[in-house]
Amino acid sequence: MTIDEMTEKECLEVLQRASLGRLGCAMDNQPYVIPIYLAYEPGFIYVFSTYGKKIEWMRANPKVCVEIDEVKGQTEWLSVLATGRFEELPEPQFEMERAHARELLQKRHHWWLNALAERRKSAPDESIMPLFFRIHIDSVTGLRSQNQGGSQG
Amino acid sequence: MTIDEMTEKECLEVLQRASLGRLGCAMDNQPYVIPIYLAYEPGFIYVFSTYGKKIEWMRANPKVCVEIDEVKGQTEWLSVLATGRFEELPEPQFEMERAHARELLQKRHHWWLNALAERRKSAPDESIMPLFFRIHIDSVTGLRSQNQGGSQG
Numbered sequence: 001m002t003i004d005e006m007t008e009k010e011c012l013e014v015l016q017r018a019s020l021g022r023l024g025c026a027m028d029n030q031p032y033v034i035p036i037y038l039a040y041e042p043g044f045i046y047v048f049s050t051y052g053k054k055i056e057w058m059r060a061n062p063k064v065c066v067e068i069d070e071v072k073g074q075t076e077w078l079s080v081l082a083t084g085r086f087e088e089l090p091e092p093q094f095e096m097e098r099a100h101a102r103e104l105l106q107k108r109h110h111w112w113l114n115a116l117a118e119r120r121k122s123a124p125d126e127s128i129m130p131l132f133f134r135i136h137i138d139s140v141t142g143l144r145s146q147n148q149g150g151s152q153g
Numbered sequence: 154m155t156i157d158e159m160t161e162k163e164c165l166e167v168l169q170r171a172s173l174g175r176l177g178c179a180m181d182n183q184p185y186v187i188p189i190y191l192a193y194e195p196g197f198i199y200v201f202s203t204y205g206k207k208i209e210w211m212r213a214n215p216k217v218c219v220e221i222d223e224v225k226g227q228t229e230w231l232s233v234l235a236t237g238r239f240e241e242l243p244e245p246q247f248e249m250e251r252a253h254a255r256e257l258l259q260k261r262h263h264w265w266l267n268a269l270a271e272r273r274k275s276a277p278d279e280s281i282m283p284l285f286f287r288i289h290i291d292s293v294t295g296l297r298s299q300n301q302g303g304s305q306g
Contacts, residue, residue, distance in 0.1 A: 024184030031177030
């Protein structure tokens with residue numbers, strides 16, 4: 001097996017087909033990672049979520065990253081990291097962007113939007129408010145493994 | 154679907170059976186996330202890796218987290234986050250801990266240890282040095298979705 005850096009084009013192709021990723025944010029240099037459902041378009045990653053710790057953290061520190069990996073086998077995997085800045089899309093001033101985000105995300109995650117709408121009633125009201133945000137992508141990097149015939153353990 | 158907090162016991166059961174996770178670290182409040190192979194035992198997560206950006210970052214800032222998720226279906230998933238501190242296991246002073254880490258990890262990741270040993274020859278020497286570290290777990294939290302009959306979209 002070899003491990004090689006991916007080109008930017010290869011990284012963006014992975015983002016294009018991704019629907020599940022892991023969002024990293026940080027506060028006082030303490031990282032925090034959660035799985036997210038996402039939709040990419042050039043320059044941006046759109047995310048639909050509910051209010052929670054991650055939102056507070058990203059409001060305080062907009063530096064974020066999104067990690068996407070595809071593990072097809074034990075020696076066949078890739079991992080892409082998009083680094084960028086959190087941008088919330090509050091109503092009403094981002095109405096167009098929200099509509100766009102909803103459209104992008106609904107193509108892949110209709111069930112998820114529904115599921116969140118049903119989030120347990122015992123939760124505080126604020127935690128069930130749907131929240132759209134996007135990430136301005138500053139850079140993407142990636143590593144990919146590749147099998148080679150005749151490699152030795 | 155409902156989303157509920159998991160108990161500490163439930164979170165540790167997930168860690169116990171996990172072999173793949175995502176490690177979060179941070180520098181100057183910029184988060185960085187990568188997939189890792191891991192082995193848990195009470196109090197610690199053991200990781201085998203090669204030298205790279207993440208190691209430099211964790212040496213400078215030992216605050217880390219490990220995220221593990223199990224997505225079985227679109228409305229059946231869980232996500233666990235272990236927060237803790239990076240501790241390197243350099244030779245020779247941590248020889249016993251390294252042997253222990255190797256034993257734990259080899260049970261699950263024999264192929265991975267081999268694969269890293271073959272890492273491409275063109276890489277700088279330092280990048281192919283095997284590196285063991287562990288994470289002192291300070292806390293674990295988790296969220297789990299659950300399907301409920303009769304829920305409406």
